[in-house]
Amino acid sequence: MKRFSWFEFLSKEWLLLISALGVIITSVYLQRIPHYSVSDFEIFYALFVFFVIVKGMKDSGILTRFSENISKGKFLPLKLILATFVLSMFVTNDVALIIIVPLTLNLTVEKKHILVILEAIAANSGAALTPFGNPQNLFIYWFYGVGTKDFIFRIAPFSLIFLVLLVLASFMIKDHNHHVREKKEKLRSSSYIYLILLLVFILAVIHILPLYIGMVIIAWVLLMDRKSFLIDYGLLITFFFFFGLSDNLRVMLGSDLQNKGHVFLLSALTSQIISNVPATLFFAKFTPQWKSLLWGVNVGGFGSLVGSLANFIAYKIYITNKDTDNSFHFTLLFLLFGYVAFFIGIGLYFVFERLL
Numbered sequence: 001m002k003r004f005s006w007f008e009f010l011s012k013e014w015l016l017l018i019s020a021l022g023v024i025i026t027s028v029y030l031q032r033i034p035h036y037s038v039s040d041f042e043i044f045y046a047l048f049v050f051f052v053i054v055k056g057m058k059d060s061g062i063l064t065r066f067s068e069n070i071s072k073g074k075f076l077p078l079k080l081i082l083a084t085f086v087l088s089m090f091v092t093n094d095v096a097l098i099i100i101v102p103l104t105l106n107l108t109v110e111k112k113h114i115l116v117i118l119e120a121i122a123a124n125s126g127a128a129l130t131p132f133g134n135p136q137n138l139f140i141y142w143f144y145g146v147g148t149k150d151f152i153f154r155i156a157p158f159s160l161i162f163l164v165l166l167v168l169a170s171f172m173i174k175d176h177n178h179h180v181r182e183k184k185e186k187l188r189s190s191s192y193i194y195l196i197l198l199l200v201f202i203l204a205v206i207h208i209l210p211l212y213i214g215m216v217i218i219a220w221v222l223l224m225d226r227k228s229f230l231i232d233y234g235l236l237i238t239f240f241f242f243f244g245l246s247d248n249l250r251v252m253l254g255s256d257l258q259n260k261g262h263v264f265l266l267s268a269l270t271s272q273i274i275s276n277v278p279a280t281l282f283f284a285k286f287t288p289q290w291k292s293l294l295w296g297v298n299v300g301g302f303g304s305l306v307g308s309l310a311n312f313i314a315y316k317i318y319i320t321n322k323d324t325d326n327s328f329h330f331t332l333l334f335l336l337f338g339y340v341a342f343f344i345g346i347g348l349y350f351v352f353e354r355l356l
Helices: 006-030 038-060 062-070 076-091 093-105 112-127 135-143 148-170 191-205 211-224 233-253 260-274 276-284 290-299 309-319 327-351
Strands: none
Touching: 006 233, 038 062, 038 076, 038 093, 038 135, 038 191, 038 211, 038 233, 062 076, 062 093, 062 191, 076 093, 076 112, 076 148, 076 191, 093 112, 093 309, 112 148, 112 290, 112 309, 112 327, 135 148, 135 191, 135 233, 135 276, 135 290, 148 290, 148 327, 191 211, 233 276, 260 276, 260 290, 260 327, 276 290, 290 327, 309 327
């Protein structure tokens, strides 16, 4: 049995501990218990159901089988980047990279380190396009009661322009003599059931089906595949504490952010320090400007390693792989490409600001 390590726990769950401490300190100071709205609990419940479905899909092998199939034929770098972009739209940027980056490292392809960096950018830009591509999008979509068409329309310029740039960048990487070194992933019988469950969840998120349909999904997993409940509960609990912390801070500060440009820049810059998910939870309680917040936290996903959890996932998978070396050089390039994307994103916001 693995021994418990406080260092490992603190390094992994530092944001959870900070958010919990923040709730305690602000609650004692204000002498109040944070108010949790019905919307907060709906978001919390929707995230839980979504995480369970994605965990089941990942364990069933269907996502890995998809990635293996695209590794055949020509234009491999292009296909890997497109696959990362599309997967992230439906199963989150984190999961897309967990599937695609290890596959990339098992292929023979030039400039593998550049390809992994481009995949990280593709995951963040692709996930931005849908309400369920990442946790912050789902929160904004549900918290502000945004219509699906309006949501996609407002963020589409960001995602689609980055898609064009990524496609062009993929041709910098030559494609030759590639092969997968591992055995083909075996599909479990539940793989297609999880695809159906994902479709049901998406229909519930976009308000075609009632949200309580998620209880049917949970009941099926409880009876047939309990391992899918082994999700990142630390992230869920962090959400819960940040809901409370944001409510307390709103009472303390007693003001709203109304300027669209300020909301965008503050959320993008704050994401560089505390990551875009907690930045979203923090600023949402202070501003009605959901479009600027949506752009800000998704642009903020570029840049630093903590701007988005997806960045750290891609980075960690690469530097811990036994076949990679020169992590210092990779780190510099990762930050360089990330901040180029970050400043392009800032420029795009001010170009399309009138639409927002």
